[in-house]
Amino acid sequence: MNKTIDGLTIVGNKHWIEIVYDVPDWNKENEGNEDNEEECFYYEGQQYFLSEIVRSEDEETYKKFGIEIHGVMGHTYFSGILVELHETGEAVRVYRFYQ
Numbered sequence: 001m002n003k004t005i006d007g008l009t010i011v012g013n014k015h016w017i018e019i020v021y022d023v024p025d026w027n028k029e030n031e032g033n034e035d036n037e038e039e040c041f042y043y044e045g046q047q048y049f050l051s052e053i054v055r056s057e058d059e060e061t062y063k064k065f066g067i068e069i070h071g072v073m074g075h076t077y078f079s080g081i082l083v084e085l086h087e088t089g090e091a092v093r094v095y096r097f098y099q
Helices: 025-030 059-063
Strands: 002-005 008-011 020-022 038-043 046-049 071-076 079-085 091-098
Touching: 038 091
Parallel strands: none
Antiparallel strands: 002 008, 008 091, 020 038, 038 046, 071 079, 079 091
């Protein structure tokens, strides 16, 4: 998918990406403790932790693109990623956006 509506472009392949567990850099001093592991996924060679994703409730914008988005993470003021969480909570779909 590569679609632009009202100046917003969203790019993604709609493939599910498995959620895995890892210790984030900010918690490395306690790496031996399983309680420090967090849910994360890898997208385009970058690791993203779900705790870094901000919940999105802007359903109307994304319905225009035919996708359901649950979270967003900005890389810049005009770009970032959009995340759809699978109903099982075990995978995500990730899209890049930019204006």
